[in-house]
Amino acid sequence: MFHRDSPFVNLWHRLVASCYDRALAPFEERWLRQKRCELLQWCQGQVLEIGGGTGANLECYAESGRLIFSDPDSAMLAKSLPRLNRGRLAVQPLQCRAEDLPFKSQTFDTVVATLVLCSVCNLDGVLRDVARVLRRGGRFLFIEHVRAEGKVARWQDRLTPIWSRLALGCHLNRNTVSHIQNAGFHLARLERHHPPGMPRLAQPVYSGVALNRASHSLRKEEFERFDNIGAQGGHR
Numbered sequence: 001m002f003h004r005d006s007p008f009v010n011l012w013h014r015l016v017a018s019c020y021d022r023a024l025a026p027f028e029e030r031w032l033r034q035k036r037c038e039l040l041q042w043c044q045g046q047v048l049e050i051g052g053g054t055g056a057n058l059e060c061y062a063e064s065g066r067l068i069f070s071d072p073d074s075a076m077l078a079k080s081l082p083r084l085n086r087g088r089l090a091v092q093p094l095q096c097r098a099e100d101l102p103f104k105s106q107t108f109d110t111v112v113a114t115l116v117l118c119s120v121c122n123l124d125g126v127l128r129d130v131a132r133v134l135r136r137g138g139r140f141l142f143i144e145h146v147r148a149e150g151k152v153a154r155w156q157d158r159l160t161p162i163w164s165r166l167a168l169g170c171h172l173n174r175n176t177v178s179h180i181q182n183a184g185f186h187l188a189r190l191e192r193h194h195p196p197g198m199p200r201l202a203q204p205v206y207s208g209v210a211l212n213r214a215s216h217s218l219r220k221e222e223f224e225r226f227d228n229i230g231a232q233g234g235h236r
């Protein structure tokens with residue numbers, strides 16, 4: 001319809017970026033902020049966040065350490081700037097798509113993606129690259145809305161073509177968790193949510209900790225540090 005560099009698209013991106021925090025505020029208060037902070041407790045070592053947007057996760061990181069905070073959208077990154085430097089957390093902003101991560105293999109201990117994988121152009125390519133830049137056994141932390149079942153799923157399929165044009169590429173109907181598993185990650189924690197107040201078309205939401213190519217390389221004790229699937233609601 002419109003070229004992605006057209007003035008109309010740029011204006012739309014700026015508008016979405018300027019409304020994003022306000023639009024999410026009711027969900028943040030009722031559910032999302034707490035989930036973000038619970039998930040980010042699993043961060044360790046050198047961290048990369050992809051599709052970080054306006055920086056809603058930043059307040060949940062431990063106050064020290066190093067974080068590369070990336071997003072391809074200059075309007076989103078600009079909104080994140082006031083949140084970037086706090087405490088002793090050293091944050092390096094980076095404008096890039098998750099499809100084009102400019103890092104050597106096995107650079108990071110943790111990669112974080114929240115509400116991002118619905119929007120990337122090449123989901124499997126992104127997951128492959130996340131696996132590449134993570135060290136073996138490194139942690140991929142995610143919160144993502146995915147395709148539902150039954151009637152809701154059929155509506156998600158019908159509406160995604162128009163919705164993705166309005167919502168900067170967001171797909172309502174991706175089976176993201178299966179893609180994460182197919183990319184070779186081991187799901188050490190997985191929770192399914194139906195967050196209060198969230199439109200049904202953007203449900204269910206999964207949060208999880210996936211370990212990179214872990215099955216052959218991790219020691220047993222390392223697995224045991226995670227509660228197993230099912231402990232908190234599980235993958236139904």
Ligand SMILES: C[S@@+](CC[C@H](N)C(=O)[O-])C[C@H]1O[C@@H](n2cnc3c(N)ncnc32)[C@H](O)[C@@H]1O
Pocket residue numbers: 050051052053054055056057071072073076096097098099113114115116119120121168169
């Ligand atoms: C719904 S927002 C989520 C922002 C933030 N992660 C959060 O939890 O609030 C989706 C973000 O994904 C980014 N995005 C879109 N396509 C992307 C891609 N190919 N690679 C990385 N990020 C992308 C957008 O710019 C946007 O900031």
